[in-house]
Amino acid sequence: MKRSDVLKRMQMKLPMYKQLRVIISSDVKNEADDQFAIIHQLITPMFDVRGIVAAHYESKDPGSHTTMEKSYQELEKLMSAVEMEDVPIFRGADAPLRDEKDTAESDGIRFIIEEALREDPRPLYITAQGALTDVAAALNQCPQIAGRMTVVWIGGGAYPQGGREFNLKQDIMAARAVFASQAALWQIPSLAYSAVEVTMAELAYKVRPCGAPGRYLYDEIEEYNFESDEPYELRKGENWCLGDSPVAAVLLQCGWRKNYHWEKAPYIEADMTYSPDPAGKEIRVYDYIDVRMLMEDFYAKLAMCYGR
Numbered sequence: 001m002k003r004s005d006v007l008k009r010m011q012m013k014l015p016m017y018k019q020l021r022v023i024i025s026s027d028v029k030n031e032a033d034d035q036f037a038i039i040h041q042l043i044t045p046m047f048d049v050r051g052i053v054a055a056h057y058e059s060k061d062p063g064s065h066t067t068m069e070k071s072y073q074e075l076e077k078l079m080s081a082v083e084m085e086d087v088p089i090f091r092g093a094d095a096p097l098r099d100e101k102d103t104a105e106s107d108g109i110r111f112i113i114e115e116a117l118r119e120d121p122r123p124l125y126i127t128a129q130g131a132l133t134d135v136a137a138a139l140n141q142c143p144q145i146a147g148r149m150t151v152v153w154i155g156g157g158a159y160p161q162g163g164r165e166f167n168l169k170q171d172i173m174a175a176r177a178v179f180a181s182q183a184a185l186w187q188i189p190s191l192a193y194s195a196v197e198v199t200m201a202e203l204a205y206k207v208r209p210c211g212a213p214g215r216y217l218y219d220e221i222e223e224y225n226f227e228s229d230e231p232y233e234l235r236k237g238e239n240w241c242l243g244d245s246p247v248a249a250v251l252l253q254c255g256w257r258k259n260y261h262w263e264k265a266p267y268i269e270a271d272m273t274y275s276p277d278p279a280g281k282e283i284r285v286y287d288y289i290d291v292r293m294l295m296e297d298f299y300a301k302l303a304m305c306y307g308r
Helices: 003-010 034-042 067-082 107-117 133-141 143-148 166-170 172-180 200-206 211-227 246-252 291-306
Strands: 020-026 047-054 089-091 124-129 150-154 184-188 197-199 239-241 260-264 282-286
Touching: 003 291, 020 034, 020 107, 034 047, 034 067, 034 124, 034 211, 034 246, 034 291, 047 067, 047 107, 067 089, 067 211, 089 107, 107 124, 107 133, 107 143, 124 246, 133 143, 133 172, 150 246, 166 172, 184 246, 197 200, 200 211, 200 239, 200 291, 211 291, 246 291
Parallel strands: 020 047, 020 124, 047 089, 124 150, 150 184, 184 282
Antiparallel strands: 197 239, 260 282
16 A cells, blocks of 8 residues: 555645655664654655665664664564555664764665755655664765755753763764764754653553554553563653654644754764864754644544544
8 A cells, every 4th residue: 555545544635845855764673662753754744754764773782783674674564554565664774883984885875865866846854763873874975965954863962961862872973973964953852852751541542543553553562561671760661752753743843933942063972971062063952842742643643544
């Protein structure tokens, strides 16, 4: 089935000339919240999702070089659940960059470059829900794409000090490369994305009944809850942080809303803290997310596309 066939179920008339091109980069097998963000973008008609790149999360299994493939296989299952056969998925790099100038090779990196170079009047956004490896490698390989896209990244510690954060930890070299590049960057750091907190009861009531995708999303979280030993008090068994979903919120929200501030891109130290960089470009840093708009939009679209 085509993605357009699924979207027709919503029966909404929209000004499609305002559509955005989107490439999703996700370490989707790392936990169970990437899946929510990916599906949200797929069922948003204003996003023309050009493709999805499977990202590694190598620091969780150092030296294995298997995590990207796990993400790719998870993407295959996810696309089967949403019944969208025409959205391509790609393998990204299987390990972090060796240094800030590394030009790693992968199908996903080549796809990012090709899509950025393709002539299209609609703006291109890369929604990065994990390591910035593939985005950085694409920019290193082909610097001219920097002015042709905006990177929306879930990652990094709170300003001004920064600090340890999971997505940044996956590839500090790649983050440094993207921050130092000429590409426009919208950063959604931990203090903003951690506010997207839901309960299992909420998901059981609003997500689980919505066809195969709803059941898939709920079961993934339930399974993770029983199998994963959390090293910190992020989850207590009846809650979940959908920390990757804000990529959809910031692309959907009104342009007048100023829930962000501008920062000079810092230098990222080895301990993931930020150091001032007088030569840094101006980047958009989000202070908070409209969780009500984000989650109600997702619940409504999921129900309209897949029933209750």
